[in-house]
Amino acid sequence: xxxxxxxxxxxxxxxxxxxxxLPVVSAMGVECAILPTAVLSTHTSFPDFICHDLTDQxxxxxxxxxxxxxxxxxxxxxxxxSDRQVAVVLELLELLADQDTLLFVDPxxxxxxxxxxxxxxxxxxxxxxxxxxxxxTVPNITEASLMTGMEYRESYDEDYIKxxxxxxxxLGAEKVVLTGVSFEKDTIGFMSYDSVTGAYDTYFNRRExxxxxxxxxxxSATAVGGIMRGLSLREAFxxxxxFTLQCIQxxxxxxxxxxxxxxxxxxxxxxxxxxxxxxxx
Ligand code: PXL
Numbered sequence: 001x002x003x004x005x006x007x008x009x010x011x012x013x014x015x016x017x018x019x020x021x022l023p024v025v026s027a028m029g030v031e032c033a034i035l036p037t038a039v040l041s042t043h044t045s046f047p048d049f050i051c052h053d054l055t056d057q058x059x060x061x062x063x064x065x066x067x068x069x070x071x072x073x074x075x076x077x078x079x080x081x082s083d084r085q086v087a088v089v090l091e092l093l094e095l096l097a098d099q100d101t102l103l104f105v106d107p108x109x110x111x112x113x114x115x116x117x118x119x120x121x122x123x124x125x126x127x128x129x130x131x132x133x134x135x136x137t138v139p140n141i142t143e144a145s146l147m148t149g150m151e152y153r154e155s156y157d158e159d160y161i162k163x164x165x166x167x168x169x170x171l172g173a174e175k176v177v178l179t180g181v182s183f184e185k186d187t188i189g190f191m192s193y194d195s196v197t198g199a200y201d202t203y204f205n206r207r208e209x210x211x212x213x214x215x216x217x218x219x220s221a222t223a224v225g226g227i228m229r230g231l232s233l234r235e236a237f238x239x240x241x242x243f244t245l246q247c248i249q250x251x252x253x254x255x256x257x258x259x260x261x262x263x264x265x266x267x268x269x270x271x272x273x274x275x276x277x278x279x280x281x
Contacts, residue, residue, distance in 0.1 A: 002228040003031040008078030010036045014043040015261030016214035021221040028225030038081035044117040055085045074102040086126040105134035106220040110142040132172030165193035214261035229279035
């Protein structure tokens with residue numbers, strides 16, 4: 001069985017980051033070790049959340065894993081809790097990766113044109129250092145614009161999206177998958193760029209009118225799980241778009257859901273069935 005380490009926060013309430021990655025990756029038949037970057041009472045959209053930064057725990061945990069001879073097929077980073085955590089995470093990646101370990105970086109720090117609460121304007125440049133190590137990175141449009149210094153636009157064309165993709169690749173990432181891309185009002189999906197082959201790819205599915213918290217984390221966890229189960233990047237990211245949509249569709253009737261995240265629990269059986277159909281045995 002493949003094993004990954006998911007390096008992001010535990011938001012105790014409000015499905016996102018580890019509380020999404022662990023169940024989704026596990027349901028896909030991949031072992032998911034977790035390395036929490038912080039413990040928060042809730043994700044940062046709740047008022048008055050509390051946060052305990054775990055930067056000082058990260059290297060001791062990783063060193064202990066090393067002494068046990070553990071290896072990882074992928075290291076997946078998401079939300080990082082502080083400026084000073086970035087240098088530690090870079091060291092951690094160095095320590096835990098071997099030449100066959102996939103580095104998958106979700107620079108989860110911003111959306112809808114704004115940084116999440118708690119980050120200062122210097123944070124995107126720090127996150128860009130983690131992205132520079134990635135074989136695959138999955139920014140949304142806000143994150144890509146903040147890291148590249150390009151203007152954030154709500155309405156855009158393919159040239160703008162390609163410029164963002166190339167800008168993120170120029171930071172050092174090999175493959176860039178820009179999420180939340182929508183060229184038509186009823187569809188949403190991704191556009192990707194492979195800096196080695198120069199190839200672009202796109203995939204779109206239905207766009208539901210509601211926006212929910214934590215859907216980016218569902219998308220990333222599904223993509224990592226799919227890649228680990230032997231899907232091509234194209235298949236894995238298509239599956240991620242489709243499953244994110246299924247989670248949103250499973251949630252639509254709940255008026256509280258925008259806060260508590262998508263009810264992915266209802267859709268997990270669909271993911272398990274689909275991965276059984278399409279993945280390596
Ligand atoms: O879903 C991304 C995310 C992860 N972790 C924390 C967050 C958010 C988004 O707001 O606040 C703590």
